[in-house]
Amino acid sequence: MNKERRSEDAVERADGLARPRLHPDIVRLGAVSFLTDISSEMIFAVFSVFFTTVAGASSALLGLIEGLADLSASSLNYLAGWLSDRSGRRKWFAVAGYVFSTLAKSVLLVATSVAALAAFRVVERLGKGFRGPPRDAWLSSMAPEGSRGYAFGVHKALDKSGAVVGPLIAYALLSGLGESPATYALLFAVAFVPAVVSVVLLATIPDRPGARHEAESARHGWRQLTPAFKRFLVPAGVFALAYFSLGFILLKAHTMGFSIAQVVLLYAFFNATCVLIAPTMGRLGDRIGRSHVVLLGYALYACINLWLIAAGSRPEMVAIFALYGLFYAIEESQSKAFIADLEPERRATAIGAYNFVTGVAYLPASLIAGALWSIAPAWAFAAAAGLSVLAIAIFLALRPSEVLGP
DSSP states (O other): OHHHHHHHHHHHHHHHHHSOOOOHHHHHHHHHHHHHHHHHHHHHHHHHHIIIIISOOOHHHHHHHHHHHHHHHHHTHHHHHHHHHHHOOOHHHHHHHHHHHHHHHGGGGTOOSHHHHHHHHHHHHHHHHHHHHHHHHHHHTTSOGGGHHHHHHHHHHHHHHHHHHHHHHHHHHHHHHOSSHHHHHHHHHHHHHHHHHHHHHHHTSOOOOOOOOTTOOHHHHHHTSOHHHHHHHHHHHHHHHHOOOTHHHHHHHHHTTOOHHHHHHHHHHHHHHHHHHHHHHHHHHHHHOHHHHHHHHHHHHHHHHHHHHHOOSHHHHHHHHHHHHHHHHHHHHHHHHHHHHHOSSOHHHHHHHHHHHHHHHHHHHHHHHHHHHHHOHHHHHHHHHHHHHHHHHHHHHHOTTTTTOO
């Protein structure tokens, strides 16, 4: 039986390299993410500027809220992954997460004070944290190893397509109706609609249950994860300390003279770059090895932050957002494909552990960025670049991919 399975896996890997094929449900999951991102990114595209310049919050408070949002997004990751692997279920854990995020967005329909905005940002990310590991494990079960990077890349492209459409809708509303409280209220109401539709669509996709590990406690599940995956968590955690919120880069663009509407367009441009590049990065990882692509992402992020220190013109900021789209296409999809390679048995648990570790690091990352920004923005970017280089050095020293080859 094991020999037959290994033979089937070998055929899948060879076929995936020669001619990538996507399971139809991968596209359906991508459509769900597309609709969700239309909703979420309409809001996020204006959030940092709205929070600081309209609602009146400080940049330090923005750093705290963004850090808490990232922490909340990771707080349920390991639990969700462990529950998913323990029961073998993927779909309904993902549905629960999407429903929770949608309900959180309803807060913006009734209030937009600093407190309401902070509560929305933190609570909405709880749903993201709960849905992520089961959904990514669900997706990985539909793709053979040889084309797994491509499948995650296509899913990320569909996901970020929503992050192009959402900001463009926000831009149209702000440009056509003006940057008034009534316009923002309408924007938040419009954003609620695709979130509801995404939940309905997700409920129609059939589940692909994984192997059950019913007798495993959460601690035992952690112990069963592969040493290679645990080694990867070390550089990933260090890099997460450098990975502060994109909201600070949007804020820098605003301080350089871009209007709120133009900042929204920059955000849409960043996402469009990610959409165009993500499948290609996935195929590149399938061909040359995902560890090399993960390292490329770390290096790109270091270069972006070094450039942000010196950037002083609007064309430079446009170029930086394009490069950030390339980095994001790598980091947000190929890291998950890499984890699926390192941990074939307990993928939801592994993805949950990864999201938890990195998410815990995101809180001090955003707090540090917010504090350094209040002194001088260049300090925040310099710290991020230095930590990125350190993560590369640790990755090369620990060689997490050594067990599986390049």
